[in-house]
Amino acid sequence: MLTRNCLLLFLWFVFDKGSLSPVRPPGAPLSRSSLGKEHPRTLVGPMRNGASGFQRVKRGWVWNQFFVLEEYMGSDPQYVGKLHTDLDKGESAVKYTLMGEGAGTIFTIDATTGDIHALRSLDREVKPYYTLRAQAVDIDTNRPLEPESQFVIKVQDINDNEPKFLEGPYTASVPEMSPVGTYVMQVTATDADDPTYGNSARVVYSILHGQPYFSVDPKTGIIRTALPNMDREVKEQYQVLIQAKDMGGQLGGLAGTTTINITLSDVNDNPPRFSKSFFHLRVPESSAVGSAVGRIKAHDLDIGKNAEVEYSIVPGDGGNMFDIITNEHNQEGILILKRPLDYETKKAYTFKVDAENAHLDPRFHSFGAFKDTATVKINVLDVDEPPVFTKPSYEMEVYEDSPVGDIIGAVTGQDLDASNSPVRYSIDWKSDLDSYFDIDPVEGTISTNELLDRESIAQHNITIVATKLNSPVLTSRVAVTVHVLDVNEFPPELAIPYESFVCENAKVGQDAREDGGERSQEVIQTFSAKDQDLPQSGHKFSFKPSERDVNNKNFTIQDFGNNTAGIVTLRSDFRRRSQEIYFLPVVIQDSGYPVQSSTGILTIRVCGCESDGSLLTCSAEAIFLPVGLSTGALIAILLCIVILLVIVVIYVGLRRQKKKETLMTSKEDIRDNVIHYDDEGGGEEDTHAFDMGTLRNPKVIKENLLKENRDLFRRDVKPDPKTGKKRTPVSQDSEDIRDFINQRLKENDVDNSAPPYDSLATYAYEGESSVAESLSSIESLVVDADEDYDYLNEWGPRFKTLAGIFGEQSDTQSDTTTTTTTENRH
Numbered sequence: 001m002l003t004r005n006c007l008l009l010f011l012w013f014v015f016d017k018g019s020l021s022p023v024r025p026p027g028a029p030l031s032r033s034s035l036g037k038e039h040p041r042t043l044v045g046p047m048r049n050g051a052s053g054f055q056r057v058k059r060g061w062v063w064n065q066f067f068v069l070e071e072y073m074g075s076d077p078q079y080v081g082k083l084h085t086d087l088d089k090g091e092s093a094v095k096y097t098l099m100g101e102g103a104g105t106i107f108t109i110d111a112t113t114g115d116i117h118a119l120r121s122l123d124r125e126v127k128p129y130y131t132l133r134a135q136a137v138d139i140d141t142n143r144p145l146e147p148e149s150q151f152v153i154k155v156q157d158i159n160d161n162e163p164k165f166l167e168g169p170y171t172a173s174v175p176e177m178s179p180v181g182t183y184v185m186q187v188t189a190t191d192a193d194d195p196t197y198g199n200s201a202r203v204v205y206s207i208l209h210g211q212p213y214f215s216v217d218p219k220t221g222i223i224r225t226a227l228p229n230m231d232r233e234v235k236e237q238y239q240v241l242i243q244a245k246d247m248g249g250q251l252g253g254l255a256g257t258t259t260i261n262i263t264l265s266d267v268n269d270n271p272p273r274f275s276k277s278f279f280h281l282r283v284p285e286s287s288a289v290g291s292a293v294g295r296i297k298a299h300d301l302d303i304g305k306n307a308e309v310e311y312s313i314v315p316g317d318g319g320n321m322f323d324i325i326t327n328e329h330n331q332e333g334i335l336i337l338k339r340p341l342d343y344e345t346k347k348a349y350t351f352k353v354d355a356e357n358a359h360l361d362p363r364f365h366s367f368g369a370f371k372d373t374a375t376v377k378i379n380v381l382d383v384d385e386p387p388v389f390t391k392p393s394y395e396m397e398v399y400e401d402s403p404v405g406d407i408i409g410a411v412t413g414q415d416l417d418a419s420n421s422p423v424r425y426s427i428d429w430k431s432d433l434d435s436y437f438d439i440d441p442v443e444g445t446i447s448t449n450e451l452l453d454r455e456s457i458a459q460h461n462i463t464i465v466a467t468k469l470n471s472p473v474l475t476s477r478v479a480v481t482v483h484v485l486d487v488n489e490f491p492p493e494l495a496i497p498y499e500s501f502v503c504e505n506a507k508v509g510q511d512a513r514e515d516g517g518e519r520s521q522e523v524i525q526t527f528s529a530k531d532q533d534l535p536q537s538g539h540k541f542s543f544k545p546s547e548r549d550v551n552n553k554n555f556t557i558q559d560f561g562n563n564t565a566g567i568v569t570l571r572s573d574f575r576r577r578s579q580e581i582y583f584l585p586v587v588i589q590d591s592g593y594p595v596q597s598s599t600g601i602l603t604i605r606v607c608g609c610e611s612d613g614s615l616l617t618c619s620a621e622a623i624f625l626p627v628g629l630s631t632g633a634l635i636a637i638l639l640c641i642v643i644l645l646v647i648v649v650i651y652v653g654l655r656r657q658k659k660k661e662t663l664m665t666s667k668e669d670i671r672d673n674v675i676h677y678d679d680e681g682g683g684e685e686d687t688h689a690f691d692m693g694t695l696r697n698p699k700v701i702k703e704n705l706l707k708e709n710r711d712l713f714r715r716d717v718k719p720d721p722k723t724g725k726k727r728t729p730v731s732q733d734s735e736d737i738r739d740f741i742n743q744r745l746k747e748n749d750v751d752n753s754a755p756p757y758d759s760l761a762t763y764a765y766e767g768e769s770s771v772a773e774s775l776s777s778i779e780s781l782v783v784d785a786d787e788d789y790d791y792l793n794e795w796g797p798r799f800k801t802l803a804g805i806f807g808e809q810s811d812t813q814s815d816t817t818t819t820t821t822t823e824n825r826h
Helices: 001-013 361-367 632-657 694-697 698-707 734-749 792-796 797-806
Strands: 042-046 052-057 061-063 065-068 078-085 095-100 105-110 115-118 131-139 149-155 170-175 183-186 205-211 214-216 221-223 236-244 255-265 278-286 292-299 309-313 320-327 334-337 346-355 369-383 393-399 407-410 423-427 437-439 447-448 459-470 475-485 499-503 523-530 542-545 555-561 564-569 581-589 597-609 615-617
Touching: 052 423, 061 369, 065 078, 078 131, 078 292, 170 183, 183 255, 214 236, 214 255, 236 632, 278 292, 292 698, 393 407, 423 437, 437 459, 459 597, 499 523, 555 581, 555 694, 792 797
Parallel strands: 065 149, 170 255, 278 369, 393 475, 499 597
Antiparallel strands: 042 052, 061 078, 078 115, 095 131, 105 115, 131 149, 183 221, 205 236, 214 221, 236 255, 292 334, 309 346, 320 334, 346 369, 407 447, 423 459, 437 447, 459 475, 523 564, 542 555, 542 581, 555 564, 581 597, 597 615
C-alpha cells in the first residue's frame, strides 16, 4: 500500500506542475500532526535576480490529494478529507470555501472545520476525477488569508464493470480437413474499469462451448482448431461460446461472453458418385439428331466448383451414336443423340459413362481416383415412320428432243416398319411447274411429259414425294436432278469472220507484217471454230479444204489438231491487178453424234509490201483488218477523218450563207441553150477541140466581163432594172428584133473575152397571137421590178418552175454572167 501511495504521489506531482499533497488512504482521518507546522509545504521556483538554482517558497496551509470511492451506497454523505491552514488557531477565525467542479452539488465543505464530503454516489467510468479550488478567508472580514489553491479529488475505482465483446457475435470460417492449431480468428473483450488500479481490468479468455473442436488463447483471445480432419460433409456449422473474465479470472471477477459461428469451408475431398451403377433408358427411333434422349447424375458431396462434374462416354458401342454434356445448374449428365436411330437396324445400345471432378485438389490425391463409372443401356423404341428412299438423292440423264413418254429413270422407297405398307409416288408440283415430267405412282418410274431442249433448260430439279398407303400423313421427299444431254444438232462454224492478206511477190510461206520481216512458218492466218452444242467431252473440231477446192494452187488449210487451223500459201507472185481478193473455202467438222459439218469462207487480200515484208498499201477494207495496226496509226487515221469532217461542215456552212443560189443548174434550167460553133480545125465530130463547159459556165464569163468593166446582164436570173443598163424596149415587129440582134452582134465583135471560135445565138419571137404574150427575157427588162408573178402558178405544172424563179424577191438576186436563152412555147 505504501508503494502505491508513493507512486500516486509521484504522478500527482508530475500532473500538478510540481505541487505536492499528502496521500492517504480513502476514509483515513486527517491528523493535525501530519498537516501542522511540523511539516510545512513549500513550492519550488526560479530564484530572483536571475540567479541560477531554485528557491523554496513557504506556503501557509496545505491539504491532501483526496480520493473518493465510486458507487458508495451508504446513507450518510461519504467523507472525503479535511482542509486546514496554519493560520487556523482553533479560534474559529478562519472560514473555508470550496469552488470548482461539483462544488456545492457533488462536494460540500464545512466552513469551520474544512471537512469535505461527497453528497452522492460517483462513477469513475463516467468521470474519473474532479478539479476543485479551496481558499481560507477571515471569517469576519472575508479577506483571503491565503491565495486559493487547486486540488484534485479522484474517484477510486472498484470492479463494477464486466468485460464486453463490442463486435460480437462473430462469424468465421476455416477450411475443412485443416490440421490442429489452424488459425480461425481473434476476439477481444473490453473492460471499462481502471486498468492501472488493481486487477479490475485484467481479462482472461476461456471457451465455454465448442470443445473439443476449437480452443482459445486465454491472454490473446485467438481461436484455433483443436481437432484434425474436421469434415464439412459431416458437420458444417459450429457455434463456439467464448468467456472473458476480469480480476485475472479469479473468483469474484466479473465475466462477459460472446458467440462465434464458425463454418467449415469446402475443399474437394470427395469424388463424384453415381447413385446406381446401371441406367436403363428408352428412346424413340424418331428422335431428332441433337435432341436430349436421357439424363444421368453423379452426386458429389462437395459444393461449389468442387462439385462440378465432367461426364464422358467410354469409347465403345455408343460412342458414335451419343454424346453427353453437363448441365451447369444441377450437374446432370445430358445424353445427346448424334446420329439418327433406326429400330429396324439396331434395337439397343450399351455403353459406359465416366464422371469426374473438373477441379482436383492435389492434397487429396492419396484418397484415390476422383471419378466414378456407370453403365447406360438405351433401348430404341419402334415408331411408325415415313417411307425411306434407297438413295439420299437421284441423278438422271435424258437426251434433248426425246419422245414424250420415254422413261428416264426410277426412284424406290420402302416402309421399314413392321407393317411394311405399300408406297405411292408423286411429283411435287412446285418443283415442276411446267409439267415436263411424269411419274408412275406405283413403280416410281419417271418419264418425259414434254419435249426437252438443252439450249433452253440444261438441268431440271424436281422433288419426288413418297407416301405410305396406310398412313397418308407420313411422307418423305427426295431430290431428283435430270440432266438434259445435248444432241449434236448444230454444225460448227468459224469463230469470227476471218480476213487476212498476203504480199505481192511474196515467197512461198511469206506474208505481210507491220513490223517488217518474214514469219518463220508458212501460216499467214490462224483461225478457230465455235459450236452451239455442248458435248460432255468438250468440242473437237477438224479442218480441211473443200472438195471443190482441192486443186487450189494458191492456198491450203493446215489443221493443227487443237481446234485451230492455219492458212498456208502455196505459191508466190501474187498480183493485185490480176486478182485482189481470194476466197478460200474450209470444211469444219465436229466430233459429235451425228457428225455435223459446215463450210466457211476465208477472205485473203493481196497487198503491197516492202522488200522486207512490211505492209505498204492495201485496200480500204484491208487497212482495218486485224493485221496488227499500231495505236499511233489508228490515231492518225481517226485524226484525218475528223479533219475531213470539219472541212465538209465549214464548206456547207459557207454555202448556206450565200444570198442566192445559181439558177443555172441541170435540173432547174428550163430554157433551151442553143450553142453553135464552127471550128475549122477538127470538124463537127471533134468534141475535144475546146471545152464546152466554158460556154455554159456563167461564172467564167462574169469574171472576164468584170475585168473589162463591162455591164452585161445574165439571162438566167431576173434582171434588176435599177442597176442594169437601160435598153430601148423592142417592139413586136421584126425590125426591132433585127436591130437588137445587130446591137448584140457589135458588142460580141468588140468583146476580147469571147472564145476564139464562131458562135451563133438564135432568138425567136413569140408572136402577137400568144395568150400569155411574150415570155422572152429580152422584153423582161421593161417590166416593173415590183410586178407580181403569182399568176404564173395558175398556168399549170409546166410553168411551176418558172413561177418559182420569178416569185423571188429582187433583194435576193445575185449578179451572174449573162447568157442568151430563148424559150420556145408551142
